[in-house]
Amino acid sequence: MINPAHIINQLFEMQSKIKEGGVAQNFERNFNRLFSLFEEDGFIVQDPTGEAYAETRTDCEASISGRIGSKMKITRTIKPIIYQKKDGVVQLLQKAVVIVENN
Amino acid sequence: MMKPVNFGIDLGTTNSLIAKYDGNKVHIFKNPVGQKETLASVVAYRPDRILVGDKAREYLTKDPVNVFGNFKRKMGTDEKYYVVNIDDNVTPVQLSALVVKELKNFIYTGETPEACVITIPASFDTMQSNATLKAGQQAGFKDIFLLQEPIAASLAFFNESGDDIKKDGYWLVYDFGGGTFDAALVYSTDQELKVVDHEGNNFLGGTDFDFAIIEKIIVPEIVRQTGIENFEQELRVKYGKYEKLYYELLYYAEEAKKELSYSHSVVIEFSAEVNGKRYEFSISLTREKTDEIFLPIINETVNLLKKVMENNNLNAKDINQIVLVGGSTFVPQVREQLALQTGIPLNYSSDPTTSIAAGAAYYAANKYYESSTVEEIPGSEEVTDEILSKVEFTPPDLEIETSYNKSSRDKEEVLLLFCEGAYENKFFRIIRSDGGFDTGLISLKAKKTEFLPLVTSVTNLFNLSVYDSDHKEIKNLSRQISIAQGKYTVGGQPLPHDISIEVDDVENKTTKLEVIFERNSLLPQKRTLYREISKTIKKGSKDSVIINILEGDKSARPSSNLTIGCIKITGEDLKTDLVKGSDIEIQLHITDSRVLNTSVFLVMTQQEFTNVFSVSEKHISLDRLRDQYNQLENELVETIKQFQYNANDVWEIKANVLLEDLQSAKNKLFKLKDGDKSDEKYIIAQKIMNVSKESDKLGGNERISILIEEYFELKERVLEAISSTDFEKDEMRKKFQKIEQSEDSFIRSKNVSFIDSKLKQLHDLHWDALCNTTSFLISRYVLWKELPKEFYKDYSAARSLIKMADVSLEKEKYVEFRSQVFSLTHLMVSTDQNFNKDFKGTGIG
Numbered sequence: 001m002i003n004p005a006h007i008i009n010q011l012f013e014m015q016s017k018i019k020e021g022g023v024a025q026n027f028e029r030n031f032n033r034l035f036s037l038f039e040e041d042g043f044i045v046q047d048p049t050g051e052a053y054a055e056t057r058t059d060c061e062a063s064i065s066g067r068i069g070s071k072m073k074i075t076r077t078i079k080p081i082i083y084q085k086k087d088g089v090v091q092l093l094q095k096a097v098v099i100v101e102n103n
Numbered sequence: 104m105m106k107p108v109n110f111g112i113d114l115g116t117t118n119s120l121i122a123k124y125d126g127n128k129v130h131i132f133k134n135p136v137g138q139k140e141t142l143a144s145v146v147a148y149r150p151d152r153i154l155v156g157d158k159a160r161e162y163l164t165k166d167p168v169n170v171f172g173n174f175k176r177k178m179g180t181d182e183k184y185y186v187v188n189i190d191d192n193v194t195p196v197q198l199s200a201l202v203v204k205e206l207k208n209f210i211y212t213g214e215t216p217e218a219c220v221i222t223i224p225a226s227f228d229t230m231q232s233n234a235t236l237k238a239g240q241q242a243g244f245k246d247i248f249l250l251q252e253p254i255a256a257s258l259a260f261f262n263e264s265g266d267d268i269k270k271d272g273y274w275l276v277y278d279f280g281g282g283t284f285d286a287a288l289v290y291s292t293d294q295e296l297k298v299v300d301h302e303g304n305n306f307l308g309g310t311d312f313d314f315a316i317i318e319k320i321i322v323p324e325i326v327r328q329t330g331i332e333n334f335e336q337e338l339r340v341k342y343g344k345y346e347k348l349y350y351e352l353l354y355y356a357e358e359a360k361k362e363l364s365y366s367h368s369v370v371i372e373f374s375a376e377v378n379g380k381r382y383e384f385s386i387s388l389t390r391e392k393t394d395e396i397f398l399p400i401i402n403e404t405v406n407l408l409k410k411v412m413e414n415n416n417l418n419a420k421d422i423n424q425i426v427l428v429g430g431s432t433f434v435p436q437v438r439e440q441l442a443l444q445t446g447i448p449l450n451y452s453s454d455p456t457t458s459i460a461a462g463a464a465y466y467a468a469n470k471y472y473e474s475s476t477v478e479e480i481p482g483s484e485e486v487t488d489e490i491l492s493k494v495e496f497t498p499p500d501l502e503i504e505t506s507y508n509k510s511s512r513d514k515e516e517v518l519l520l521f522c523e524g525a526y527e528n529k530f531f532r533i534i535r536s537d538g539g540f541d542t543g544l545i546s547l548k549a550k551k552t553e554f555l556p557l558v559t560s561v562t563n564l565f566n567l568s569v570y571d572s573d574h575k576e577i578k579n580l581s582r583q584i585s586i587a588q589g590k591y592t593v594g595g596q597p598l599p600h601d602i603s604i605e606v607d608d609v610e611n612k613t614t615k616l617e618v619i620f621e622r623n624s625l626l627p628q629k630r631t632l633y634r635e636i637s638k639t640i641k642k643g644s645k646d647s648v649i650i651n652i653l654e655g656d657k658s659a660r661p662s663s664n665l666t667i668g669c670i671k672i673t674g675e676d677l678k679t680d681l682v683k684g685s686d687i688e689i690q691l692h693i694t695d696s697r698v699l700n701t702s703v704f705l706v707m708t709q710q711e712f713t714n715v716f717s718v719s720e721k722h723i724s725l726d727r728l729r730d731q732y733n734q735l736e737n738e739l740v741e742t743i744k745q746f747q748y749n750a751n752d753v754w755e756i757k758a759n760v761l762l763e764d765l766q767s768a769k770n771k772l773f774k775l776k777d778g779d780k781s782d783e784k785y786i787i788a789q790k791i792m793n794v795s796k797e798s799d800k801l802g803g804n805e806r807i808s809i810l811i812e813e814y815f816e817l818k819e820r821v822l823e824a825i826s827s828t829d830f831e832k833d834e835m836r837k838k839f840q841k842i843e844q845s846e847d848s849f850i851r852s853k854n855v856s857f858i859d860s861k862l863k864q865l866h867d868l869h870w871d872a873l874c875n876t877t878s879f880l881i882s883r884y885v886l887w888k889e890l891p892k893e894f895y896k897d898y899s900a901a902r903s904l905i906k907m908a909d910v911s912l913e914k915e916k917y918v919e920f921r922s923q924v925f926s927l928t929h930l931m932v933s934t935d936q937n938f939n940k941d942f943k944g945t946g947i948g
Contacts, residue, residue: 033688037633055158058539059540061161063351064162064165081539083539085561
């Protein structure tokens with residue numbers, strides 16, 4: 001069986017590329033639907049871009065660009081966070097791979 | 104009392120692991136935060152907390168005055184690290200002790216080991232070995248046994264390779280990790296296993312492959328496209344303008360390296376802004392190309408290996424095998440070159456990442472220590488626990504109180520900790536149970552606040568642990584903190600009932616409910632449903648799709664729920680035909696004031712329909728009401744038959760009264776016109792709802808118990824039938840598991856129609872299983888072939904099928920036979936063909 005996290009990562013990458021290309025709106029509904037299908041199967045996908053970063057965030061594997069500081073922010077997400085919900089219990093399936101910068 | 108040690112620790116330069124021998128195999132413990140087996144051997148002294156592991160590693164290059172790695176190389180020296188954030192010095196021993204303590208947290212079994220085996224490099228001298236012992240003691244181990252890493256790897260290999268392999272003689276252990284390389288010559292006999300010689304390089308590892316991919320492949324391509332000659336120099340500038348890109352490239356290079364271990368080629372795709380202009384890069388990487396750039400790195404390791412052999416006057420034929428250890432030995436070129444250049448057979452039967460820890464655990468199984476734990480006397484567990492907790496664990500002078508909101512709509516909640524008593528030099532740590540949050544060790548203070556991030560729409564569990572000055576956990580001060588995110592709070596309004604949408608169950612010519620917002624969900628709520636159209640609707644026709652939103656019990660039949668919103672889209676509203684199977688997206692939003700906004704998007708026609716309902720108004724579709732009536736009437740008739748069969752006279756009388764009550768509305772309902780402005784349809788809807796609810800109450804708990812009992816009996820029969828099927832066994836097992844998975848919810852629902860619908864599914868599956876069993880098919884066929892003409896719709900077609908089936912049966916061609924018998928059943932006059940023939944449904948599948 002195909003690992004759902006691999007498919008989610010590919011979708012996420014496609015979505016990121018489309019965003020960079022400036023035509024994201026045309027595909028927004030399709031991506032929402034795809035991620036919603038995964039959510040129905042218990043896979044919750046989160047894009048932490050723009051969120052504050054602290055060393056307590058064990059849901060991300062971060063590379064810190066620039067100097068560290070007190071107002072660090074996730075500026076790029078290469079892989080999203082994936083949680084898996086099974087029998088009502090949520091587990092971290094994949095840590096996000098992110099780049100962090102100080103504001 | 105003497106006890107086996109059983110616990111083994113690989114205290115590595117880059118990563119560390121912990122394992123346990125448990126009777127017949129070795130178990131590698133995983134980090135509860137992130138579920139990785141390895142822990143980065145890095146310690147970070149952040150302004151208010153201590154971090155150990157991967158999080159600490161993120162700060163290694165950025166904050167070198169507070170974050171420390173590779174301290175294993177300094178074990179046994181008098182070197183100290185000055186930590187700016189704590190204004191104090193720490194030793195390599197203290198840092199190693201922190202890593203070992205962190206590894207102890209991986210042990211989820213609740214054991215607190217008093218002894219362990221810790222591995223050391225073959226090159227460690229007495230000072231370094233003693234320093235390792237000291238680190239183990241500081242981490243709370245009473246007895247520590249040291250074991251050389253190559254011996255540990257060999258032990259793992261010997262234990263996992265079986266008895267058929269020759270074990271006497273010389274072995275080479277090739278340990279190629281993320282950042283270090285070690286080669287060792289091991290000699291084994293029946294009695295002993297010893298390291299004869301070793302060589303190593305502390306600055307050679309798998310990350311060099313990633314750097315080579317960037318330097319030799321990616322950078323030249325960037326230079327080619329952008330024309331910036333000194334790009335490589337700029338890329339490497341600390342805090343430079345391409346630093347962010349550098350980290351991205353490192354990630355892509357590592358991923359490409361991993362992918363090339365099982366594919367022949369890989370494409371690295373990324374976009375980057377270089378000198379203010381955005382470029383798209385697509386760089387192909389083949390195994391051949393990496394062969395070339397990896398070779399110098401691999402050659403360095405092979406040369407060290409050969410040096411060990413030369414120093415000991417050994418040839419390839421003198422060596423049994425090379426045992427591979429370390430994550431970098433997964434790289435195919437490493438294995439190819441090693442085999443090619445040495446001519447010695449390679450062995451990678453044990454996992455290269457965990458084999459040292461596993462070997463340490465095997466060794467630990469044969470080492471014993473004097474345990475100080477009081478053995479439990481059977482029957483006195485409670486007393487022992489009480490004494491132990493009072494004597495050993497409770498610091499009598501420390502009390503901790505916590506304060507937090509148990510439910511929240513925010514993305515984080517604040518936790519307040521109040522400490523009374525001796526909290527100085529003690530620490531706390533909070534880990535979210537899904538592994539996505541870890542505070543690290545934080546010093547306790549009289550009053551402390553910590554922000555806890557929450558995963559949305561679930562109950563977040565946090566484990567709060569308290570540690571003494573030696574970082575040993577004070578067990579009885581630990582507690583669990585539970586915060587429900589998105590659930591109702593004092594400030595929010597919970598939904599009193601489930602809100603569902605009515606969808607078609609085409610197979611059974613009925614409809615069912617699918618929950619959208621569950622009872623007690625906090626308002627406002629928003630959700631998008633994705634479904635398919637279950638029937639074709641021609642443009643301009645009167646056929647319709649009905650989006651019927653209901654409030655009530657999600658497990659009940661639709662007619663027992665109250666309709667709170669309805670959108671009807673007819674063929675006249677459509678731009679083109681709407682084909683069965685095309686997609687429909689239904690977005691529902693219910694506000695704080697319980698106003699329901701519904702938006703429907705038909706993907707095929709690209710049309711959007713929106714509607715806003717106030718839940719105080721009723722919306723009823725006559726078509727749906729008639730369907731609901733038919734469904735309920737059919738069910739009641741079936742229920743009465745069942746009661747008659749089981750001789751439940753009282754229930755039968757009550758059911759008949761309900762049926763009469765329902766039928767009293769039939770004439771009016773089917774005479775009503777679509778545009779009727781009177782209240783009649785609301786009155787009938789109310790009647791149907793009441794009869795439906797009453798029908799579920801028939802027989803009370805006794806009927807529910809009978810149905811549940813019937814369900815379990817049938818379940819056994821179905822399981823047995825599935826196990827004897829000759830066709831589609833896996834398919835049916837899956838269907839069975841699906842029903843079984845929902846068992847808990849439908850039994851708990853205590854709703855007759857819900858349990859009944861599951862029973863029906865199980866009956867259908869039972870019939871399916873029988874029809875896929877050759878012996879059953881033959882027995883039915885023998886009866887069916889003798890049926891008179893009037894039982895078939897087309898008797899001559901039936902006769903020719905029977906002829907073919909007879910031939911298949913004679914030749915034992917059961918696959919053909921089965922399909923012929925199935926075709927025959929389609930020619931039979933169905934007894935229930937008129938059942939609900941007017942079923943229109945909602946049009947949503």
